[in-house]
Amino acid sequence: MTTQTHASPSMDLPGGGSLAVRCQGVTKTYGKGDAAVRALRGVDLDVYTGELLMLVGPSGCGKTTLISVIAGVLDHDEGACRVLGEDLRDLSPNKRAAFRARNIGFVFQAFNLIPTLTAAENVSVPLLIQGVGRREAMARSRELLAKVGLGDRTHEMPTRLSGGQQQRVAIARGIVHNPRLLVCDEPTSALDHKTGQRILELLREVAAGTQLSLVVVTHDPRIFEFADRIAEMDDGRVRRIAEGQHHDHSTGRGGFDIAPGDSSPGGKEQA
Amino acid sequence: MLIIAIKMLLADKGKYFGIVLGVTLASLVITQQGAIFTGIMSRTFATVTDMGDPDIWVMDTKVQYIDDIKPLQSTALGRVRSVEGVAWAAPLYKGMLRARLDNGEFQNCVVLGLDDATLAGGPPSMIEGELEFLRRSDAVIVDAIGARTRLAQPDGMGGKRPLRVGDTIEINDRRGVVVGICQSMRTFQSQPVVYTTYSRATHFAPRERKLLSFVLVKAMQGVDHKDLCDRIEAASGLAAYTRDQWKWKTVMFYIENTGIPINFGIAVSLGLLIGAVITGFMFYSFIADNIRYLGTLKAMGATDATLMNMVLVQALIVGTIGFGLGAGLASLFGAAVKRSPLAFLIPWQLLVVSGSAVTVICLLAAMLSMRRVMTLEPAMVFKG
Incomplete structure (x- = not known):
């Protein structure tokens, strides 16, 4: 079995460019009756192909729920959420798992590296899930680890790596299978500022020149400078979307002409 | 993965x-x-295991397990021999008799009386002596475990020594001379096993009208054992079991009744x-x-x-x-x-x-x- 990449079409926009994710009126409620908690109250959000979008907001505002929906690991209740052209709710669990395996990469706050596997083995996991042979998977993992500056640590267990190194391994794991969407949950919160900045630099570096879209949930204002756009959430809604310092009209990254009411760049307040 | x-x-x-x-x-x-x-x-079926020769065991229909002896009339042997497919049939005496040791102690033994002519059903292997020695006067063969444990003799120094070839024991006040030591399985109650001829065993045994415990049968080559059992039962009115059937019947008795x-x-x-x-x-x-x-x-x-x-x-x-x-x-x-x-x-x-x-x-x-x-x-x- 070979790795399939870019299997799902993105959603082309009339003004050029394309969307990796389009959420419209997405709601999600946990629990029932008096215990019900409305985590998402009608989220409208677009993520453009190749951009780095940061989701920010106070604790409990729905950021984690939203990226769970976008990543296809949680069903929303109402509205529509198309990821790389697919409404993941329409897919069976196995097809959705296969979709995630092909198209989505994950970077977690606590790294979630399997402690019994070496760095290279951890990186190879997404490839093994897709059925790539162990030897080929390990070769590609070692190659990628070298690219993220850990070429000499491929045989180390995660516990023997620093926090920054572990997050580099996690990033390598997130992109080893050439996904089209990388979902990062608080990737710098367990790291000091300097290391956090390096991690974001690395994320931008690995995404450069590819069609990889990044959705990064963060509380850390010191890394906002790396964003193409910043979506601010509050009380289950996207309140405001601002252009980040990386917003670049000349490349089109994050600078598309969006219809009013959509999550447009430029710091527009949303209803 | x-x-x-x-x-x-x-x-x-x-x-x-x-x-x-x-x-x-x-x-x-x-x-x-x-x-x-x-x-x-x-x-529980050690005796059946040790007697490798017979294919079929014939007994009274009321017998439930190997130690449940319901003696047959001696004419049963002739009736079984006459059944088509029987290569040979031999009498077997099996009884629990009391042996008196040199130190005056008594010990219950399983006495097996083998057909005088053929000695069919003898022990699986001999450690000392030969099966043929049973034809000697008063001859008995004792199993090795019994010889060194329950039938052990005083050694004259306050201890005990295994029963040996040449020693004598008394079974029901009759003399028995040990002519061999054999290897056999321990029985369920671990009593010593004493082999002798059928006629001598009937002398050891208390006087009873009937003394034939089982008839051991060897089937002719190519004869189906279960079919032969059916024919023996039909002809003799007795119960006949193959070796395996007999073992299982004995085991099932212990499983159901203990x-x-x-x-x-x-x-x-x-x-x-x-x-x-x-x-x-x-x-x-x-x-x-x-x-x-x-x-x-x-x-x-x-x-x-x-x-x-x-x-x-x-x-x-x-x-x-x-x-x-x-x-x-x-x-x-x-x-x-x-x-x-x-x-x-x-x-x-x-x-x-x-x-x-x-x-x-x-x-x-x-x-x-x-x-x-x-x-x-x-x-x-x-x-x-």
């Missing part, structure tokens, strides 16, 4: 050894107690229960410890089937290792008690039973954990 499962399993050494220990314990108890039960049951299977059943059930509880708990705890990583795999696209395969492989690995260790320890126990009076026998069927029980334990433990994996919400990986 299976290599990940194996590495996960081996990494947490405490849990890994705990799970293996649980399986080993279950396997050990089931195999060891099962082997003792099987050993005891095999002793508390032995219940006692061992309780021990085996406890082993199964304790093993299942320890294994199940430890395995579930192991899965719970790794649930975050399993969730991560699920989020990254591993299907439920893949994760269940991983759990199943982990369960089968600990099951195989635990079963091997348990069965190995039980075998070592068996080797250690080989020369003791303890009954111990591990037939391959027992290993199949023990292995199946261990498999059930591991599958239960895996299923318990699989439920956790199946219901695992991959979104939990974002919950910090």
Whole structure:
């Protein structure tokens, strides 16, 4: 079995460019009756192909729920959420798992590296899930680890790596299978500022020149400078979307002409 | 993915050894107690096992097991011999008689009286002397275990020595001269076994109108043993069983009429229960410890089937290792008690039973954990 990449079409926009994710009126409620908690109250959000979008907001505002929906690991209740052209709710669990395996990469706050596997083995996991042979998977993992500056640590267990190194391994794991969407949950919160900045630099570096879209949930204002756009959430809604310092009209990254009411760049307040 | 499962399993050494220990314990108890039960049951038909020659045993229809003697009329022998397909038929006396030792003590012995002409049904192997020596005057052959234990003689120095060839014993006030020592299985009650001729055995036995205990039959070559049994029963009005049928009839009598299977059943059930509880708990705890990583795999696209395969492989690995260790320890126990009076026998069927029980334990433990994996919400990986 070979790795399939870019299997799902993105959603082309009339003004050029394309969307990796389009959420419209997405709601999600946990629990029932008096215990019900409305985590998402009608989220409208677009993520453009190749951009780095940061989701920010106070604790409990729905950021984690939203990226769970976008990543296809949680069903929303109402509205529509198309990821790389697919409404993941329409897919069976196995097809959705296969979709995630092909198209989505994950970077977690606590790294979630399997402690019994070496760095290279951890990186190879997404490839093994897709059925790539162990030897080929390990070769590609070692190659990628070298690219993220850990070429000499491929045989180390995660516990023997620093926090920054572990997050580099996690990033390598997130992109080893050439996904089209990388979902990062608080990737710098367990790291000091300097290391956090390096991690974001690395994320931008690995995404450069590819069609990889990044959705990064963060509380850390010191890394906002790396964003193409910043979506601010509050009380289950996207309140405001601002252009980040990386917003670049000349490349089109994050600078598309969006219809009013959509999550447009430029710091527009949303209803 | 299976290599990940194996590495996960081996990494947490405490849990890994705990799970293996649980399986080993279950396997050990089931195999060891099962082997003792099987050993005891095999002793119930020790006489049938030792008598390798006859294909068929003929007896009174009311006989329930090997020690349940209901003597036949001597004419029964002739009736059986006349049945088509019988190569030969020989009389067998089997009785529990009291032997008097040189020190004045009495000891109950199983006395087997073999056909005077053919000595059919003799002991499986001789340690000293020959079977033919039974034709000598007052001759008896004694089994080795009986000779060195219950029939041991005073050595003149306050101790005891094994009964030897040339020694004499009294059976029912009649003299018997030991002409050989043979190898035979311990009987259910571990009494010494004394072989002699049929005519001499009937002299040893108390006077009764009928003394023929069984008729031993050898079938002609190519004759179906079960068909021959049917023909013998039809012609003689007696009961006829093949060797295996007779063994099972004896075993079933003990199983149905004694508390032995219940006692061992309780021990085996406890082993199964304790093993299942320890294994199940430890395995579930192991899965719970790794649930975050399993969730991560699920989020990254591993299907439920893949994760269940991983759990199943982990369960089968600990099951195989635990079963091997348990069965190995039980075998070592068996080797250690080989020369003791303890009954111990591990037939391959027992290993199949023990292995199946261990498999059930591991599958239960895996299923318990699989439920956790199946219901695992991959979104939990974002919950910090």
